[in-house]
Amino acid sequence: xxxxxxxxxxxTLIAWRKKVGDHVTRGDIIAEVDTDKAAIDVEVFTSGxxxxxxxxxxxxxxxxxxxxxxxxxxxxxxxxxxxxxVSAATPPGSRVTPPSVSAPAAPAPSMPAAxxxxxxxxxxAKQLAxxxxxxxxxxxxxxxxxxxxREDIERAAAKRLxxxxxxxxxxxxxxxxxxxxxxxxxxxxxxxxxxxYLSTTIDMSRAMAWLAEDNLKRxxxxxxxxxxxxxxxxxxxxxxxxxxxxxxxxxxxxQGQTIHVGVAISLRQGGLVAPALHDTDRQSxxxxxxxxxxxxxxxxxGSLRSSELSDPxxxxxxxxxxGVEAVFGVIYPPQVALVGFGKVVERPWVAEGKIVSRxxxxxxxxxxxxxxxxxxxxxxxxxxxxxxxxxGRL
Amino acid sequence: xxxALSPAEVKGVVVRILGEIAPEADxxxxxxxxxxxxxxxxxxMDFLNFVIALHEALRVDIPEADYPKLSTLNGCVEYLAPPxxxxxxx
Numbered sequence: 251x252x253x254x255x256x257x258x259x260x261x262t263l264i265a266w267r268k269k270v271g272d273h274v275t276r277g278d279i280i281a282e283v284d285t286d287k288a289a290i291d292v293e294v295f296t297s298g299x300x301x302x303x304x305x306x307x308x309x310x311x312x313x314x315x316x317x318x319x320x321x322x323x324x325x326x327x328x329x330x331x332x333x334x335x336v337s338a339a340t341p342p343g344s345r346v347t348p349p350s351v352s353a354p355a356a357p358a359p360s361m362p363a364a365x366x367x368x369x370x371x372x373x374x375a376k377q378l379a380x381x382x383x384x385x386x387x388x389x390x391x392x393x394x395x396x397x398x399x400r401e402d403i404e405r406a407a408a409k410r411l412x413x414x415x416x417x418x419x420x421x422x423x424x425x426x427x428x429x430x431x432x433x434x435x436x437x438x439x440x441x442x443x444x445x446x447y448l449s450t451t452i453d454m455s456r457a458m459a460w461l462a463e464d465n466l467k468r469x470x471x472x473x474x475x476x477x478x479x480x481x482x483x484x485x486x487x488x489x490x491x492x493x494x495x496x497x498x499x500x501x502x503x504x505q506g507q508t509i510h511v512g513v514a515i516s517l518r519q520g521g522l523v524a525p526a527l528h529d530t531d532r533q534s535x536x537x538x539x540x541x542x543x544x545x546x547x548x549x550x551x552g553s554l555r556s557s558e559l560s561d562p563x564x565x566x567x568x569x570x571x572x573g574v575e576a577v578f579g580v581i582y583p584p585q586v587a588l589v590g591f592g593k594v595v596e597r598p599w600v601a602e603g604k605i606v607s608r609x610x611x612x613x614x615x616x617x618x619x620x621x622x623x624x625x626x627x628x629x630x631x632x633x634x635x636x637x638x639x640x641x642g643r644l
Numbered sequence: 645x646x647x648a649l650s651p652a653e654v655k656g657v658v659v660r661i662l663g664e665i666a667p668e669a670d671x672x673x674x675x676x677x678x679x680x681x682x683x684x685x686x687x688x689m690d691f692l693n694f695v696i697a698l699h700e701a702l703r704v705d706i707p708e709a710d711y712p713k714l715s716t717l718n719g720c721v722e723y724l725a726p727p728x729x730x731x732x733x734x
Contacts, residue, residue: 466708471696471700473708475689518666518667571687571688
Protein backbone atom coordinates (compact mmCIF):
# COMPACT_ATOMS: atom_id res chain seq x y z
CA UNK A 251 0.00 0.00 0.00
CA UNK A 252 1.70 3.16 -1.15
CA UNK A 253 1.64 6.30 0.95
CA UNK A 254 -0.32 8.86 -1.02
CA UNK A 255 0.36 11.81 1.22
CA UNK A 256 1.26 12.88 4.71
CA UNK A 257 -2.27 12.32 5.91
CA UNK A 258 -2.64 8.70 4.86
CA UNK A 259 -2.08 5.78 7.23
CA UNK A 260 -4.07 3.12 5.41
CA UNK A 261 -6.20 2.56 2.33
CA THR A 262 -9.10 0.27 1.54
CA LEU A 263 -8.71 -1.89 -1.54
CA ILE A 264 -11.79 -1.35 -3.68
CA ALA A 265 -10.85 -3.61 -6.57
CA TRP A 266 -7.93 -5.11 -8.41
CA ARG A 267 -7.73 -3.97 -12.01
CA LYS A 268 -5.33 -6.79 -12.96
CA LYS A 269 -5.34 -10.50 -12.24
CA VAL A 270 -2.71 -13.13 -11.52
CA GLY A 271 -0.75 -13.87 -14.68
CA ASP A 272 -1.32 -10.43 -16.20
CA HIS A 273 1.70 -8.60 -17.54
CA VAL A 274 2.04 -5.09 -16.14
CA THR A 275 4.26 -2.21 -17.17
CA ARG A 276 5.46 0.50 -14.83
CA GLY A 277 2.71 3.13 -14.62
CA ASP A 278 -0.17 0.72 -15.32
CA ILE A 279 -3.13 1.00 -13.00
CA ILE A 280 -3.18 -2.16 -10.95
CA ALA A 281 -5.74 -1.38 -8.27
CA GLU A 282 -8.32 1.07 -7.07
CA VAL A 283 -7.90 2.16 -3.47
CA ASP A 284 -10.09 4.33 -1.26
CA THR A 285 -8.32 6.77 1.05
CA ASP A 286 -9.71 9.33 3.46
CA LYS A 287 -9.57 11.87 0.68
CA ALA A 288 -10.60 10.12 -2.48
CA ALA A 289 -10.65 6.95 -4.52
CA ILE A 290 -7.25 6.60 -6.16
CA ASP A 291 -6.01 4.61 -9.14
CA VAL A 292 -2.84 2.95 -7.91
CA GLU A 293 -0.07 2.68 -10.47
CA VAL A 294 2.46 -0.11 -10.42
CA PHE A 295 6.10 1.00 -10.20
CA THR A 296 7.78 -2.02 -11.72
CA SER A 297 7.18 -4.17 -14.81
CA GLY A 298 6.58 -7.90 -14.88
CA UNK A 299 3.98 -10.58 -14.38
CA UNK A 300 1.61 -10.62 -11.43
CA UNK A 301 2.35 -13.70 -9.38
CA UNK A 302 0.08 -13.18 -6.43
CA UNK A 303 -2.56 -10.72 -5.24
CA UNK A 304 -2.40 -10.69 -1.46
CA UNK A 305 -4.94 -8.06 -0.39
CA UNK A 306 -8.65 -8.73 -0.73
CA UNK A 307 -11.16 -6.19 -2.04
CA UNK A 308 -12.82 -4.48 0.93
CA UNK A 309 -9.75 -4.97 3.11
CA UNK A 310 -8.25 -1.98 4.92
CA UNK A 311 -4.52 -2.13 4.35
CA UNK A 312 -1.95 -0.13 6.36
CA UNK A 313 0.58 1.91 4.40
CA UNK A 314 3.67 -0.17 3.71
CA UNK A 315 1.89 -3.53 3.60
CA UNK A 316 2.66 -5.79 0.64
CA UNK A 317 -0.42 -6.03 -1.56
CA UNK A 318 0.85 -8.03 -4.51
CA UNK A 319 3.88 -9.89 -5.77
CA UNK A 320 5.17 -9.19 -9.26
CA UNK A 321 7.81 -11.28 -11.01
CA UNK A 322 10.06 -9.16 -13.18
CA UNK A 323 11.32 -10.79 -16.40
CA UNK A 324 14.28 -13.04 -15.62
CA UNK A 325 14.27 -12.09 -11.97
CA UNK A 326 12.88 -13.43 -8.74
CA UNK A 327 9.55 -12.02 -7.61
CA UNK A 328 9.43 -8.41 -6.50
CA UNK A 329 7.54 -6.97 -3.64
CA UNK A 330 5.10 -4.69 -5.31
CA UNK A 331 3.08 -1.82 -4.00
CA UNK A 332 5.26 -1.51 -0.98
CA UNK A 333 6.18 1.85 0.44
CA UNK A 334 6.80 4.39 -2.28
CA UNK A 335 9.63 6.87 -2.25
CA VAL A 336 7.55 9.63 -0.75
CA SER A 337 6.95 8.06 2.61
CA ALA A 338 5.32 10.81 4.55
CA ALA A 339 3.68 8.44 6.94
CA THR A 340 6.82 6.44 7.59
CA PRO A 341 8.23 6.76 11.09
CA PRO A 342 11.75 8.21 11.03
CA GLY A 343 14.39 5.54 11.07
CA SER A 344 12.42 2.91 9.24
CA ARG A 345 13.67 1.79 5.88
CA VAL A 346 12.05 2.90 2.68
CA THR A 347 12.08 0.89 -0.50
CA PRO A 348 12.54 3.20 -3.46
CA PRO A 349 10.06 2.38 -6.17
CA SER A 350 12.67 1.47 -8.75
CA VAL A 351 14.64 -0.90 -6.55
CA SER A 352 13.52 -4.49 -6.47
CA ALA A 353 13.62 -6.64 -3.38
CA PRO A 354 16.73 -8.80 -3.68
CA ALA A 355 15.11 -12.17 -3.09
CA ALA A 356 11.71 -13.74 -3.54
CA PRO A 357 9.93 -13.10 -0.28
CA ALA A 358 7.41 -15.38 1.33
CA PRO A 359 3.94 -13.90 0.75
CA SER A 360 3.30 -13.77 4.47
CA MET A 361 6.38 -11.66 5.19
CA PRO A 362 5.39 -8.34 6.76
CA ALA A 363 6.59 -5.36 4.82
CA ALA A 364 7.39 -3.21 7.80
CA UNK A 365 10.17 -4.03 10.20
CA UNK A 366 8.65 -3.96 13.68
CA UNK A 367 12.07 -3.77 15.37
CA UNK A 368 12.70 -0.35 13.86
CA UNK A 369 9.46 1.27 14.91
CA UNK A 370 9.87 3.70 17.78
CA UNK A 371 7.26 2.81 20.35
CA UNK A 372 7.25 2.85 24.14
CA UNK A 373 6.74 -0.46 25.95
CA UNK A 374 3.43 0.69 27.44
CA ALA A 375 2.14 1.85 24.06
CA LYS A 376 3.26 -1.44 22.57
CA GLN A 377 1.33 -3.36 25.21
CA LEU A 378 -1.75 -1.24 24.60
CA ALA A 379 -1.41 -1.89 20.87
CA UNK A 380 -1.44 -5.63 21.52
CA UNK A 381 -4.49 -5.29 23.79
CA UNK A 382 -6.43 -3.24 21.28
CA UNK A 383 -5.27 -5.26 18.30
CA UNK A 384 -3.62 -2.28 16.59
CA UNK A 385 -0.67 -2.93 14.28
CA UNK A 386 2.03 -0.41 15.37
CA UNK A 387 3.43 -0.29 11.82
CA UNK A 388 0.15 1.26 10.68
CA UNK A 389 0.27 4.03 13.30
CA UNK A 390 1.88 7.39 12.72
CA UNK A 391 3.90 8.35 15.79
CA UNK A 392 3.43 11.85 17.16
CA UNK A 393 5.80 11.52 20.12
CA UNK A 394 9.41 12.77 20.32
CA UNK A 395 11.33 11.72 17.23
CA UNK A 396 8.19 10.27 15.69
CA UNK A 397 7.77 7.71 18.49
CA UNK A 398 4.35 6.11 18.79
CA UNK A 399 2.61 7.11 22.02
CA ARG A 400 -0.30 5.53 23.91
CA GLU A 401 -2.50 8.32 22.56
CA ASP A 402 -1.54 7.42 18.99
CA ILE A 403 -2.59 3.82 19.61
CA GLU A 404 -5.88 4.90 21.21
CA ARG A 405 -6.58 7.23 18.32
CA ALA A 406 -5.85 4.51 15.78
CA ALA A 407 -8.18 2.11 17.57
CA ALA A 408 -10.94 4.71 17.80
CA LYS A 409 -10.52 5.58 14.14
CA ARG A 410 -10.77 1.94 13.13
CA LEU A 411 -13.89 1.50 15.23
CA UNK A 412 -15.45 4.62 13.75
CA UNK A 413 -14.62 3.43 10.26
CA UNK A 414 -16.17 0.03 10.93
CA UNK A 415 -19.36 1.58 12.27
CA UNK A 416 -19.71 4.03 9.43
CA UNK A 417 -21.20 1.69 6.88
CA UNK A 418 -22.64 2.48 4.51
CA UNK A 419 -20.72 5.73 4.47
CA UNK A 420 -22.65 8.92 3.95
CA UNK A 421 -21.44 12.13 2.32
CA UNK A 422 -21.15 13.62 5.82
CA UNK A 423 -18.92 10.75 6.95
CA UNK A 424 -16.75 11.19 3.91
CA UNK A 425 -16.45 14.91 4.61
CA UNK A 426 -15.55 14.18 8.22
CA UNK A 427 -12.82 11.76 7.12
CA UNK A 428 -11.51 14.32 4.64
CA UNK A 429 -11.49 16.93 7.41
CA UNK A 430 -9.63 14.56 9.69
CA UNK A 431 -7.05 13.79 7.01
CA UNK A 432 -6.42 17.49 6.40
CA UNK A 433 -6.31 18.16 10.14
CA UNK A 434 -3.71 15.48 10.62
CA UNK A 435 -1.44 16.71 7.80
CA UNK A 436 -1.75 20.39 8.69
CA UNK A 437 -1.24 19.82 12.42
CA UNK A 438 1.85 17.79 11.60
CA UNK A 439 3.10 20.56 9.33
CA UNK A 440 2.73 23.24 11.98
CA UNK A 441 4.21 20.96 14.65
CA UNK A 442 7.29 19.96 12.68
CA UNK A 443 8.00 22.60 10.05
CA UNK A 444 9.41 25.99 11.11
CA UNK A 445 7.67 28.09 8.47
CA UNK A 446 8.85 31.46 7.25
CA TYR A 447 6.71 33.65 5.02
CA LEU A 448 7.55 36.11 2.25
CA SER A 449 5.33 38.19 0.03
CA THR A 450 5.81 40.24 -3.11
CA THR A 451 3.58 42.17 -5.49
CA ILE A 452 3.97 41.37 -9.19
CA ASP A 453 2.94 43.58 -12.10
CA MET A 454 0.85 41.31 -14.33
CA SER A 455 0.19 43.78 -17.16
CA ARG A 456 2.58 42.12 -19.60
CA ALA A 457 1.40 38.63 -18.71
CA MET A 458 -2.30 39.50 -18.97
CA ALA A 459 -1.84 41.37 -22.28
CA TRP A 460 0.16 38.49 -23.73
CA LEU A 461 -2.49 36.03 -22.53
CA ALA A 462 -5.38 37.96 -24.10
CA GLU A 463 -3.43 38.14 -27.38
CA ASP A 464 -2.47 34.48 -27.31
CA ASN A 465 -6.01 33.36 -26.49
CA LEU A 466 -7.28 35.14 -29.61
CA LYS A 467 -5.33 32.56 -31.61
CA ARG A 468 -6.68 29.65 -29.63
CA UNK A 469 -9.99 27.85 -30.04
CA UNK A 470 -12.45 27.98 -27.15
CA UNK A 471 -11.31 24.62 -25.79
CA UNK A 472 -7.60 25.50 -25.91
CA UNK A 473 -7.64 28.89 -24.22
CA UNK A 474 -5.35 29.44 -21.27
CA UNK A 475 -6.12 30.66 -17.78
CA UNK A 476 -3.60 33.03 -16.25
CA UNK A 477 -3.09 30.47 -13.48
CA UNK A 478 -1.18 28.31 -15.94
CA UNK A 479 1.35 31.11 -16.48
CA UNK A 480 1.81 31.36 -12.72
CA UNK A 481 2.33 27.60 -12.36
CA UNK A 482 4.84 27.54 -15.22
CA UNK A 483 6.72 30.51 -13.77
CA UNK A 484 6.97 28.69 -10.43
CA UNK A 485 8.29 25.55 -12.16
CA UNK A 486 10.93 27.48 -14.11
CA UNK A 487 11.96 29.50 -11.04
CA UNK A 488 12.55 26.21 -9.21
CA UNK A 489 15.29 25.40 -11.71
CA UNK A 490 17.12 28.46 -10.41
CA UNK A 491 16.35 27.88 -6.72
CA UNK A 492 16.17 24.07 -6.67
CA UNK A 493 16.44 23.70 -2.90
CA UNK A 494 12.77 24.66 -2.62
CA UNK A 495 11.88 21.72 -4.88
CA UNK A 496 12.41 19.03 -2.28
CA UNK A 497 10.98 16.76 0.37
CA UNK A 498 12.12 16.44 4.00
CA UNK A 499 13.05 12.85 4.68
CA UNK A 500 14.81 11.23 7.63
CA UNK A 501 16.05 14.50 9.04
CA UNK A 502 17.28 16.10 5.85
CA UNK A 503 16.09 17.72 2.65
CA UNK A 504 16.16 15.56 -0.48
CA GLN A 505 16.11 17.66 -3.61
CA GLY A 506 13.73 16.56 -6.35
CA GLN A 507 15.33 15.33 -9.58
CA THR A 508 12.22 16.44 -11.42
CA ILE A 509 9.79 19.30 -10.88
CA HIS A 510 6.26 18.12 -10.10
CA VAL A 511 4.18 21.10 -9.04
CA GLY A 512 1.20 20.09 -6.93
CA VAL A 513 -1.87 22.27 -7.40
CA ALA A 514 -4.33 22.75 -4.56
CA ILE A 515 -7.80 21.90 -5.88
CA SER A 516 -10.84 22.52 -3.74
CA LEU A 517 -13.52 19.86 -3.93
CA ARG A 518 -17.16 20.79 -4.28
CA GLN A 519 -18.20 18.70 -1.29
CA GLY A 520 -15.58 20.44 0.85
CA GLY A 521 -11.93 19.76 1.48
CA LEU A 522 -9.07 19.79 -0.98
CA VAL A 523 -6.42 17.72 -2.69
CA ALA A 524 -3.11 18.84 -4.21
CA PRO A 525 -2.13 16.42 -6.98
CA ALA A 526 0.95 16.90 -9.16
CA LEU A 527 1.31 18.16 -12.69
CA HIS A 528 4.22 15.93 -13.66
CA ASP A 529 7.36 17.55 -15.13
CA THR A 530 5.71 20.94 -14.94
CA ASP A 531 8.81 22.80 -16.14
CA ARG A 532 8.99 20.79 -19.36
CA GLN A 533 5.38 21.19 -20.48
CA SER A 534 4.24 23.90 -22.87
CA UNK A 535 1.53 26.25 -21.62
CA UNK A 536 -1.01 24.50 -23.85
CA UNK A 537 -0.07 21.08 -22.45
CA UNK A 538 -0.17 22.40 -18.90
CA UNK A 539 -3.62 23.86 -19.45
CA UNK A 540 -4.99 20.60 -20.85
CA UNK A 541 -3.42 18.61 -18.03
CA UNK A 542 -4.65 21.04 -15.40
CA UNK A 543 -8.20 20.86 -16.73
CA UNK A 544 -7.99 17.09 -16.73
CA UNK A 545 -6.51 17.04 -13.21
CA UNK A 546 -9.22 19.30 -11.78
CA UNK A 547 -11.90 17.22 -13.45
CA UNK A 548 -10.49 13.96 -12.15
CA UNK A 549 -9.85 15.36 -8.66
CA UNK A 550 -13.49 16.36 -8.42
CA UNK A 551 -14.71 13.07 -9.90
CA GLY A 552 -12.47 11.11 -7.53
CA SER A 553 -10.21 9.41 -10.06
CA LEU A 554 -6.68 10.58 -9.37
CA ARG A 555 -3.66 8.39 -9.95
CA SER A 556 -1.40 7.34 -7.09
CA SER A 557 1.72 9.01 -8.53
CA GLU A 558 -0.13 12.32 -8.75
CA LEU A 559 -0.71 12.25 -5.00
CA SER A 560 2.66 10.90 -3.90
CA ASP A 561 4.89 12.86 -6.30
CA PRO A 562 4.46 16.62 -5.76
CA UNK A 563 7.72 18.37 -4.91
CA UNK A 564 6.10 21.73 -4.10
CA UNK A 565 2.51 23.01 -3.96
CA UNK A 566 0.90 26.05 -5.58
CA UNK A 567 -2.31 27.37 -4.10
CA UNK A 568 -4.44 30.08 -5.60
CA UNK A 569 -7.25 31.55 -3.55
CA UNK A 570 -7.94 34.42 -5.90
CA UNK A 571 -11.28 33.04 -7.02
CA UNK A 572 -13.16 34.51 -4.09
CA GLY A 573 -11.33 37.80 -4.15
CA VAL A 574 -8.60 37.03 -1.64
CA GLU A 575 -5.49 39.06 -2.46
CA ALA A 576 -2.86 37.07 -0.59
CA VAL A 577 -2.64 33.58 0.84
CA PHE A 578 -0.05 32.48 3.39
CA GLY A 579 -0.25 28.73 3.14
CA VAL A 580 0.65 25.82 5.36
CA ILE A 581 3.30 23.57 3.80
CA TYR A 582 2.10 20.09 2.88
CA PRO A 583 4.58 17.65 4.44
CA PRO A 584 7.00 16.26 3.42
CA GLN A 585 7.35 19.16 0.97
CA VAL A 586 9.42 22.15 2.03
CA ALA A 587 7.67 25.04 0.29
CA LEU A 588 4.31 26.31 -0.83
CA VAL A 589 3.63 29.19 -3.22
CA GLY A 590 0.42 31.19 -2.94
CA PHE A 591 -1.21 33.52 -5.45
CA GLY A 592 -4.09 35.85 -4.77
CA LYS A 593 -6.54 37.45 -7.15
CA VAL A 594 -5.26 39.55 -10.02
CA VAL A 595 -6.54 43.05 -9.18
CA GLU A 596 -6.26 46.50 -10.74
CA ARG A 597 -4.24 48.71 -8.37
CA PRO A 598 -2.33 51.98 -8.54
CA TRP A 599 1.27 51.25 -9.57
CA VAL A 600 4.23 53.53 -10.03
CA ALA A 601 5.96 53.15 -13.38
CA GLU A 602 8.54 55.61 -14.69
CA GLY A 603 7.63 58.10 -11.96
CA LYS A 604 3.93 58.11 -12.79
CA ILE A 605 1.01 56.54 -11.00
CA VAL A 606 -0.77 54.17 -13.37
CA SER A 607 -3.40 51.47 -13.02
CA ARG A 608 -1.99 47.97 -13.39
CA UNK A 609 -3.23 44.40 -12.88
CA UNK A 610 -1.16 43.03 -10.03
CA UNK A 611 -0.97 39.77 -8.14
CA UNK A 612 0.43 39.08 -4.69
CA UNK A 613 2.75 36.08 -4.67
CA UNK A 614 3.69 34.53 -1.34
CA UNK A 615 6.11 31.87 -0.28
CA UNK A 616 5.76 29.68 2.80
CA UNK A 617 9.01 27.79 3.20
CA UNK A 618 10.69 25.41 5.61
CA UNK A 619 13.41 27.27 7.51
CA UNK A 620 15.28 24.02 8.11
CA UNK A 621 15.96 23.88 4.38
CA UNK A 622 16.18 27.46 3.11
CA UNK A 623 16.61 30.96 4.45
CA UNK A 624 14.67 34.08 3.57
CA UNK A 625 17.43 35.22 1.24
CA UNK A 626 16.95 32.26 -1.12
CA UNK A 627 13.20 32.47 -0.72
CA UNK A 628 13.27 36.12 -1.72
CA UNK A 629 15.38 35.29 -4.75
CA UNK A 630 12.83 32.66 -5.72
CA UNK A 631 9.91 35.14 -5.61
CA UNK A 632 11.99 37.68 -7.54
CA UNK A 633 12.68 35.02 -10.18
CA UNK A 634 8.95 34.30 -10.55
CA UNK A 635 8.40 38.05 -11.02
CA UNK A 636 11.15 38.28 -13.65
CA UNK A 637 9.79 35.28 -15.59
CA UNK A 638 6.28 36.74 -15.63
CA UNK A 639 7.63 39.93 -17.25
CA UNK A 640 8.58 37.87 -20.33
CA UNK A 641 5.46 35.70 -20.74
CA GLY A 642 6.24 34.69 -24.33
CA ARG A 643 9.14 32.61 -23.05
CA LEU A 644 7.19 30.70 -20.41
CA UNK B 645 -24.32 30.39 -39.28
CA UNK B 646 -26.44 28.32 -36.96
CA UNK B 647 -30.16 28.81 -36.74
CA ALA B 648 -31.36 31.23 -34.09
CA LEU B 649 -31.97 29.78 -30.67
CA SER B 650 -34.97 30.55 -28.51
CA PRO B 651 -34.47 31.89 -24.98
CA ALA B 652 -36.02 28.70 -23.59
CA GLU B 653 -33.54 26.56 -25.51
CA VAL B 654 -30.61 28.59 -24.22
CA LYS B 655 -31.91 28.37 -20.64
CA GLY B 656 -32.31 24.61 -20.95
CA VAL B 657 -28.76 24.13 -22.22
CA VAL B 658 -27.25 26.49 -19.63
CA VAL B 659 -29.01 24.78 -16.74
CA ARG B 660 -28.01 21.32 -18.00
CA ILE B 661 -24.34 22.32 -18.24
CA LEU B 662 -24.38 23.99 -14.83
CA GLY B 663 -25.89 20.82 -13.41
CA GLU B 664 -22.91 18.86 -14.70
CA ILE B 665 -20.43 21.36 -13.27
CA ALA B 666 -22.15 21.84 -9.91
CA PRO B 667 -24.19 18.67 -9.34
CA GLU B 668 -25.04 19.62 -5.77
CA ALA B 669 -26.61 22.95 -6.77
CA ASP B 670 -30.35 23.59 -6.51
CA UNK B 671 -30.69 24.95 -10.03
CA UNK B 672 -34.43 25.70 -10.01
CA UNK B 673 -33.58 28.34 -7.39
CA UNK B 674 -31.01 29.98 -9.68
CA UNK B 675 -31.55 33.75 -9.80
CA UNK B 676 -31.35 34.91 -13.42
CA UNK B 677 -29.68 38.25 -12.73
CA UNK B 678 -27.01 37.21 -10.22
CA UNK B 679 -23.72 35.75 -11.40
CA UNK B 680 -23.26 31.99 -11.42
CA UNK B 681 -20.00 32.52 -9.57
CA UNK B 682 -21.76 34.12 -6.62
CA UNK B 683 -24.54 31.56 -6.50
CA UNK B 684 -22.83 28.28 -7.33
CA UNK B 685 -19.26 28.55 -6.07
CA UNK B 686 -17.96 28.44 -9.63
CA UNK B 687 -14.25 29.06 -10.10
CA UNK B 688 -12.40 30.13 -13.23
CA MET B 689 -11.78 26.52 -14.28
CA ASP B 690 -15.48 25.70 -13.88
CA PHE B 691 -16.36 28.81 -15.89
CA LEU B 692 -13.94 27.85 -18.65
CA ASN B 693 -15.52 24.39 -18.79
CA PHE B 694 -18.93 26.05 -18.91
CA VAL B 695 -17.93 28.15 -21.93
CA ILE B 696 -16.38 25.12 -23.65
CA ALA B 697 -19.57 23.11 -23.06
CA LEU B 698 -21.72 25.97 -24.43
CA HIS B 699 -19.46 26.13 -27.45
CA GLU B 700 -19.81 22.40 -28.05
CA ALA B 701 -23.56 22.22 -27.39
CA LEU B 702 -24.61 25.28 -29.39
CA ARG B 703 -21.80 25.37 -31.97
CA VAL B 704 -21.15 29.03 -31.29
CA ASP B 705 -17.76 30.64 -31.20
CA ILE B 706 -17.37 32.77 -28.08
CA PRO B 707 -14.44 35.21 -28.00
CA GLU B 708 -12.77 35.52 -24.61
CA ALA B 709 -13.65 39.21 -24.47
CA ASP B 710 -17.33 38.22 -24.33
CA TYR B 711 -16.98 35.90 -21.34
CA PRO B 712 -18.25 38.52 -18.85
CA LYS B 713 -21.55 38.61 -20.76
CA LEU B 714 -22.10 34.96 -19.91
CA SER B 715 -21.82 35.38 -16.15
CA THR B 716 -25.57 35.28 -15.43
CA LEU B 717 -28.53 33.34 -16.82
CA ASN B 718 -30.05 36.53 -18.27
CA GLY B 719 -26.69 37.41 -19.80
CA CYS B 720 -26.47 34.01 -21.48
CA VAL B 721 -29.95 34.38 -22.95
CA GLU B 722 -29.24 37.87 -24.26
CA TYR B 723 -25.94 36.82 -25.76
CA LEU B 724 -26.94 33.45 -27.22
CA ALA B 725 -30.59 34.17 -28.16
CA PRO B 726 -30.62 37.88 -29.02
CA PRO B 727 -33.95 39.44 -30.02
CA UNK B 728 -34.23 39.85 -33.84
CA UNK B 729 -32.82 43.02 -35.42
CA UNK B 730 -35.15 46.01 -35.35
CA UNK B 731 -36.58 45.17 -31.96
CA UNK B 732 -39.43 43.00 -33.23
CA UNK B 733 -41.25 40.70 -30.84
CA UNK B 734 -39.91 37.26 -29.93
